[in-house]
Amino acid sequence: MEPKPLPPMPVESSRAFFSEMEAEVDSIADLLREQAKDPFCVEITEKLKTIKSEKYPFQQRSDGVLVRVTKEGKQDRVVVPLSGLASILRKYHGLPLSAHLGARRVTTLMSDNFYWPRMRPTVRRWIRSCVVCQRRKTPRPMRAGLRQTMCTDAPFRTVAMDLVGILSPSEAGNGTPPYRYLLTMIDTFTRWPIIVPIADKTAPTVAHAAFTHLLCVHGCPNMILTDRGAEFVNKGFKAMCEDWNIPKIETSPRHSKANGHIERFHRYLNSAMTALTSTHGANWHLFADAMLFAYCTSVHDATGFSPFELLYGRRPRLPQVVHFNFRERDYKTEREYLISATEAMTTAYSKVRIQQQRMADKNRMRLEKHQQIVEYKVGEYVLLWRRQSKTIINGYNATKKLRASGKWVNTWTRPQIVTKRVSTNTYDVRDPETAQVSRSCHVNMMHPFTPWSDSVLTTDRTAFQSVPWKSGGEIAKEALIAVPLPEGKFGIGKLLEADDGDKLLFQWWGNDDESCTKTATFAPAWLKGSKKQLVHYYRHEPENPKHLPYTSRTGTPFVPCEINRDGVLLHDFEMEQVRVKAKGDLLAHKLSSAVRKAIESARSGWEVEESEASSIPSDLSSRSS
Numbered sequence: 257m258e259p260k261p262l263p264p265m266p267v268e269s270s271r272a273f274f275s276e277m278e279a280e281v282d283s284i285a286d287l288l289r290e291q292a293k294d295p296f297c298v299e300i301t302e303k304l305k306t307i308k309s310e311k312y313p314f315q316q317r318s319d320g321v322l323v324r325v326t327k328e329g330k331q332d333r334v335v336v337p338l339s340g341l342a343s344i345l346r347k348y349h350g351l352p353l354s355a356h357l358g359a360r361r362v363t364t365l366m367s368d369n370f371y372w373p374r375m376r377p378t379v380r381r382w383i384r385s386c387v388v389c390q391r392r393k394t395p396r397p398m399r400a401g402l403r404q405t406m407c408t409d410a411p412f413r414t415v416a417m418d419l420v421g422i423l424s425p426s427e428a429g430n431g432t433p434p435y436r437y438l439l440t441m442i443d444t445f446t447r448w449p450i451i452v453p454i455a456d457k458t459a460p461t462v463a464h465a466a467f468t469h470l471l472c473v474h475g476c477p478n479m480i481l482t483d484r485g486a487e488f489v490n491k492g493f494k495a496m497c498e499d500w501n502i503p504k505i506e507t508s509p510r511h512s513k514a515n516g517h518i519e520r521f522h523r524y525l526n527s528a529m530t531a532l533t534s535t536h537g538a539n540w541h542l543f544a545d546a547m548l549f550a551y552c553t554s555v556h557d558a559t560g561f562s563p564f565e566l567l568y569g570r571r572p573r574l575p576q577v578v579h580f581n582f583r584e585r586d587y588k589t590e591r592e593y594l595i596s597a598t599e600a601m602t603t604a605y606s607k608v609r610i611q612q613q614r615m616a617d618k619n620r621m622r623l624e625k626h627q628q629i630v631e632y633k634v635g636e637y638v639l640l641w642r643r644q645s646k647t648i649i650n651g652y653n654a655t656k657k658l659r660a661s662g663k664w665v666n667t668w669t670r671p672q673i674v675t676k677r678v679s680t681n682t683y684d685v686r687d688p689e690t691a692q693v694s695r696s697c698h699v700n701m702m703h704p705f706t707p708w709s710d711s712v713l714t715t716d717r718t719a720f721q722s723v724p725w726k727s728g729g730e731i732a733k734e735a736l737i738a739v740p741l742p743e744g745k746f747g748i749g750k751l752l753e754a755d756d757g758d759k760l761l762f763q764w765w766g767n768d769d770e771s772c773t774k775t776a777t778f779a780p781a782w783l784k785g786s787k788k789q790l791v792h793y794y795r796h797e798p799e800n801p802k803h804l805p806y807t808s809r810t811g812t813p814f815v816p817c818e819i820n821r822d823g824v825l826l827h828d829f830e831m832e833q834v835r836v837k838a839k840g841d842l843l844a845h846k847l848s849s850a851v852r853k854a855i856e857s858a859r860s861g862w863e864v865e866e867s868e869a870s871s872i873p874s875d876l877s878s879r880s881s
Contacts, residue, residue, distance in 0.1 A: 274341045279340060284321065315332070321334060334371065346715075348365060359383045363379045385708040413479065416481045417439070421438060424538055428453075435455055437455070439454055441518075442517050446563045447521075448567050459487060467496060482515070489506065510642070510701060511701065514698070637713075639671060668703065693857060738855045740825055746859045748768075760820060763780055778846070781806035783810065
């Protein structure tokens with residue numbers, strides 16, 4: 257089995273930045289010690305012994321510190337050795353007194369007192385790799401990605417759906433719960449909208465409203481387009497679409513522009529309902545249909561016709577004109593009306609297709625003047641635009657958590673790793689620390705992050721909180737590992753050794769199959785019996801010292817499982833020891849909820865082909881006995 261490799265976990269940012277041996281420079285003694293070892297400073301010191309000219313830009317002060325001489329009236333600048341750069345930079349960027357200033361301000365402040373070659377680009381690079389700054393100061397690239405359009409050629413081929421709410425309660429009476437939401441649907445060809453007042457946005461409520469007001473009235477569409485809200489992404493709504501053979505596509509997370517038809521209708525709906533509720537009262541469901549009729553009978557710019565005319569093949573007889581006795585065309589027979597309506601709709605549909613394409617091309621050309629083509633490579637670091645938690649720690653009481661102001665939270669996640677290109681504008685990314693996968697992220701929600709180096713991710717030491725597991729990188733011997741199995745399962749094992757080909761040998765500790773619950777326990781697997789009737793069992797210690805471990809390379813009657821280092825989901829985690837009283841009070845191990853969640857999240861981002869299932873032991877469903 258060769259699953260897709262997991263990008264390596266970034267190492268601690270306390271590693272060296274500029275030289276192998278870095279030191280804290282907090283005093284004159286520290287500075288003299290490091291200058292005496294620095295090649296650049298030593299070279300200048302040697303030159304000072306032979307050069308007596310006052311024009312030479314470097315001198316030694318009376319205390320022995322090497323400085324760069326400046327113009328008269330200005331303070332001489334201390335020459336910073338390579339091993340002390342990180343220490344000085346942290347003092348000017350990261351401490352409360354420095355407050356994560358930008359590169360220009362930090363350079364100006366530092367250049368008054370310190371000097372080293374190529375100071376300005378060094379400071380820019382240092383701050384560019386500060387993840388704390390990037391998560392809050394980076395603007396969102398709203399113009400990133402190519403503009404894509406969607407045109408349909410017939411009514412109710414594609415229907416866009418969304419939800420409006422929470423709204424003010426609209427009392428329905430008769431003991432019915434008040435309406436708090438509007439389920440909105442729109443046909444992308446005729447622009448015919450459907451709105452359904454609902455009391456809640458649970459999966460059964462939304463699915464029943466869509467079935468009643470869309471499928472039972474207009475039939476099954478060829479496609480349904482929704483966002484990734486929980487009311488649309490659930491087993492109930494998915495089952496309804498599968499039962500009626502309706503393909504369902506979803507927009508990128510937090511990218512409302514991808515569902516522009518329904519969002520444009522929402523602009524009209526919200527403005528109209530604001531005007532009506534301020535005039536006619538709070539029970540908005542009583543006049544929602546009247547608002548909808550006004551929209552359906554007015555001409556839409558994208559089609560050149562009203563939704564009513566495109567759907568029914570005739571112009572509506574408006575209530576506003578019924579008293580004026582306007583003359584309407586008379587038809588002698590039903591066939592004459594049928595021919596007239598057919599010709600009218602054929603002509604209208606042809607014009608609509610042309611008009612829709614013309615408007616789509618016009619909008620695309622207008623936006624592409626400012627759009628930026630953005631591409632990311634697999635394994636590249638990016639930030640993901642997503643407002644973070646508002647919980648902060650009380651500085652005086654570490655056990656007490658407070659809620660930060662909405663304007664004082666990070667707008668970007670910590671660095672993520674691109675794992676897959678889904679389409680032209682969307683990518684899958686994974687958090688290298690928690691292994692959580694974010695799918696189909698649009699490029700206008702992503703921003704490149706430049707690590708300091710291959711071994712050091714960021715220049716800020718406080719950027720990451722430690723987690724009780726590792727993802728990628730070296731795996732310690734006898735460390736617990738989690739490996740992907742087919743059908744969304746995962747297996748647990750303990751690493752015994754890794755050969756030169758990076759293939760891992762580990763002892764099985766069990767797997768997470770459909771028959772076990774989240775309270776399932778794990779224990780080392782052992783083999784007993786003859787070669788012809790070899791069986792395995794789970795126990796903290798073998799029943800007999802001669803029993804061998806059940807490993808990933810155990811052959812007949814089992815199937816060996818080949819896993820390389822890149823095939824490990826998580827590793828170096830710990831499990832809690834528990835006693836299984838139902839099995840004779842035997843010792844076993846249990847995954848914590850945090851570790852299990854991280855493993856499941858990492859497993860959801862892997863693809864194990866069914867053809868590879870034969871290489872996975874199929875009898876690992878037994879639990880500790």
